[in-house]
Amino acid sequence: MKTILESIELTKIFKTGKIEVAAVRDVSLKVREGEFIAIMGPSGCGKSTLLHLLGGLATPTSGRVLVDGEEISSGKDAIRTDIRRRKIGFVFQRFNLLPTLSAQGNLEIAQEIHRNGSRDPQHVDEILNLLGLEKKTHHKPSELSGGEQQRLAIARAVINRPAILLADEPTGNLDTRNSMVVLKMIQELNRALSQTILMITHNPEAAGIASRLIEMRDGRIVSQQQEGEWNATEDRMSL
Amino acid sequence: MSAQLVLSNVVSRPMRSLATALAVGVEVALILLLVGLSTGMIRENSRRMAGVGADIVLQPPNSSLVLAASTGAMSVKIADLVSRIEGVKAVAPVYLQFNTSGGMGLVWGIDQESFNRITQGFIYREGTGFQGPDDVIIDDIYADGRELRLGDDLKLMNHSFRVAGIVEHGKGSRVFIPLDTMQRLVGTPGQATMMMIKCDSQSDIAGIQSELGRRLKSYPTFDMSSFAAHIEEANRDFGPLKYFTNTVVFIATLIGFFIIFLSMYTAITERTHEIGILKSLGAPQGYISLLFLKEALVLGGLGFVLGLGLTFGGRFFFQLLMPTLQHKLPPEWLLYTGLLALFSAGLGALYPALRAARQDPIEALAYE
Ligand SMILES: Nc1ncnc2c1ncn2[C@@H]1O[C@H](COP(=O)(O)OP(=O)(O)OP(=O)(O)O)[C@@H](O)[C@H]1O
Ligand SMILES: [Mg+2]
Numbered sequence: 001m002k003t004i005l006e007s008i009e010l011t012k013i014f015k016t017g018k019i020e021v022a023a024v025r026d027v028s029l030k031v032r033e034g035e036f037i038a039i040m041g042p043s044g045c046g047k048s049t050l051l052h053l054l055g056g057l058a059t060p061t062s063g064r065v066l067v068d069g070e071e072i073s074s075g076k077d078a079i080r081t082d083i084r085r086r087k088i089g090f091v092f093q094r095f096n097l098l099p100t101l102s103a104q105g106n107l108e109i110a111q112e113i114h115r116n117g118s119r120d121p122q123h124v125d126e127i128l129n130l131l132g133l134e135k136k137t138h139h140k141p142s143e144l145s146g147g148e149q150q151r152l153a154i155a156r157a158v159i160n161r162p163a164i165l166l167a168d169e170p171t172g173n174l175d176t177r178n179s180m181v182v183l184k185m186i187q188e189l190n191r192a193l194s195q196t197i198l199m200i201t202h203n204p205e206a207a208g209i210a211s212r213l214i215e216m217r218d219g220r221i222v223s224q225q226q227e228g229e230w231n232a233t234e235d236r237m238s239l
Numbered sequence: 240m241s242a243q244l245v246l247s248n249v250v251s252r253p254m255r256s257l258a259t260a261l262a263v264g265v266e267v268a269l270i271l272l273l274v275g276l277s278t279g280m281i282r283e284n285s286r287r288m289a290g291v292g293a294d295i296v297l298q299p300p301n302s303s304l305v306l307a308a309s310t311g312a313m314s315v316k317i318a319d320l321v322s323r324i325e326g327v328k329a330v331a332p333v334y335l336q337f338n339t340s341g342g343m344g345l346v347w348g349i350d351q352e353s354f355n356r357i358t359q360g361f362i363y364r365e366g367t368g369f370q371g372p373d374d375v376i377i378d379d380i381y382a383d384g385r386e387l388r389l390g391d392d393l394k395l396m397n398h399s400f401r402v403a404g405i406v407e408h409g410k411g412s413r414v415f416i417p418l419d420t421m422q423r424l425v426g427t428p429g430q431a432t433m434m435m436i437k438c439d440s441q442s443d444i445a446g447i448q449s450e451l452g453r454r455l456k457s458y459p460t461f462d463m464s465s466f467a468a469h470i471e472e473a474n475r476d477f478g479p480l481k482y483f484t485n486t487v488v489f490i491a492t493l494i495g496f497f498i499i500f501l502s503m504y505t506a507i508t509e510r511t512h513e514i515g516i517l518k519s520l521g522a523p524q525g526y527i528s529l530l531f532l533k534e535a536l537v538l539g540g541l542g543f544v545l546g547l548g549l550t551f552g553g554r555f556f557f558q559l560l561m562p563t564l565q566h567k568l569p570p571e572w573l574l575y576t577g578l579l580a581l582f583s584a585g586l587g588a589l590y591p592a593l594r595a596a597r598q599d600p601i602e603a604l605a606y607e
Contacts, residue, residue: 057519057600078523085521096516096604100247109244113522156520 004163004196005031005054010063012049023049025219031164034194038207041216047200048168050216054198055088055166056080068163085114089157089165093172095149097141103128103152104137107159114160127155147178154185158195165189167199171206183209241526245533248510255502256538262498263542263584266491267576268549273487274572275554279565281474288470290409292358293435293463294444297321300457302432303473312430317455318353321434324450326443329356332431334421338395346395347412348421357435358410365389366404372420374403381413384562396424492583495542499535499587507531507595514595515603524596531592532585539584543577
């Protein structure tokens with residue numbers, strides 16, 4: 001399988017005054033096409049920072065990130081933005097929907113940004129139907145439940161068929177029932193559409209649906225396990 | 240789609256959008272009312288000038304076509320000289336004086352007999368011509384505007400006059416007093432500020448003008464058929480008025496600029512999180528800047544429309560208060576103010592828009 005995302009000796013050091021915090025240290029990682037990776041680790045170990053670096057939202061102190069062969073870790077904002085636009089879909093714990101736009105509008109703006117202006121209303125309708133949101137097309141995010149908002153956010157992240165979906169605790173703000181629905185949707189994307197996914201989670205059950213588990217501590221990757229190698233396998237959710 | 244985002248952002252804060260647009264509207268209305276009033280006044284004056292019925296106007300040397308600002312004077316004896324020219328039917332010396340007591344406007348001092356020969360006489364609504372030195376003739380609009388009636392007292396140039404006649408408007412001035420009285424009040428006995436000349440035939444006009452040019456070299460003459468155009472042009476180019484208009488236009492535009500600037504600056508702070516979202520979706524800087532510029536242009540356009548409403552409302556209000564006031568909107572100024580509104584909006588939004596685009600995506604996303 002082709003490598004779709006690669007980080008090479010990635011390091012990020014934050015300086016606040018005289019204090020330096022190495023949030024990510026020397027992380028080398030390869031993600032193959034169609035993989036579903038879960039990242040776990042204690043709070044503050046650098047998971048989000050790593051995700052931001054991989055998605056070009058931030059620049060590393062040293063090291064490189066290649067997305068589908070293109071270097072996204074260069075300093076230039078315009079280049080990082082362009083690769084992000086073409087190759088990456090983000091899902092966050094805070095759903096991060098545009099509050100003044102309807103569900104449909106939120107999907108369309110993602111299309112518009114991706115395609116430099118054009119959009120595809122039919123594809124938007126398809127996705128809304130798939131999510132069971134066809135009756136909420138014209139609802140604003142504030143008029144949707146948390147679960148519905150996160151489903152919409154996931155739909156927005158994948159509507160342009162990104163090379164990789166980066167999710168930062170997508171179920172962190174959801175109750176158990178909604179978490180299940182959202183996780184099922186993410187799993188479905190990976191299985192049915194071979195969507196490559198990298199997901200941060202605190203929830204071992206959520207991690208259980210991934211094909212590889214990465215554990216981080218103090219900015220480093222401390223262990224990697226393939227599917228079937230970790231404990232959670234036994235109580236894997238039957239989604 | 241981005242159009243939808245722009246509009247939904249405008250609508251999501253209706254009071255802020257309305258207040259911003261209204262400020263631009265005030266900018267537009269301020270300019271249009273001022274320009275409209277000065278244009279209206281100038282047009283009205285030149286139309287009344289043409290209504291006198293003279294064929295040629297003779298002015299003293301160094302005089303101005305902006306009649307209110309003209310200070311030159313000439314001897315009334317020149318009238319005799321002019322009347323001896325072949326083809327001249329009648330000559331009327333007139334003394335124009337700008338009056339500021341009790342409302343502003345030009346007062347004409349006329350010799351009633353010669354003036355009547357030019358105008359074919361006033362059409363009297365009420366009363367008669369001058370019966371004595373302290374009589375005044377006013378036109379119907381002036382009378383209505385000030386609720387003056389026959390026999391009423393009217394103070395002009397610190398002197399008390401009695402309303403002797405109310406005439407139909409359109410012949411030169413709204414207020415006439417006897418030439419002798421005017422000369423006495425101003426302290427210029429035997430002087431006039433212009434001569435109204437009527438010819439036997441239209442075909443004589445050019446010949447008489449050149450004859451006048453020969454005999455009275457430095458005295459400018461104007462063919463009445465082109466005088467109105469000359470006077471409008473002269474007023475437009477008249478220094479103080481132009482300076483005043485430019486100042487108002489500049490200040491109004493500045494107000495529009497600052498209001499848009501503040502409004503958009505506040506908006507980008509308020510929408511920091513949304514900017515972060517757009518960045519995470521891969522929106523380039525230009526896209527984000529343009530979003531805010533478009534919003535400002537929508538507000539500017541809205542402001543222009545509101546400004547037109549304010550202008551017509553203000554005009555209606557003015558005319559209720561002061562019926563003698565004429566307001567005429569030159570159509571090109573609608574275009575100018577429209578462009579100015581958009582210009583000040585775009586300029587005001589420029590810095591906030593660029594700032595918005597340069598936000599750090601992580602910080603913006605973390606913004607509460
Ligand atoms: N902008 C910043 N400036 C300074 N330090 C930062 C900044 N962002 C993150 N850090 C620090 O970097 C470290 C890693 O933060 P990060 O957000 O990546 O952790 P995390 O693993 O995502 O934690 P959590 O599970 O709580 O979300 C933390 O110690 C944090 O305080
Ligand atoms: Mg985190």
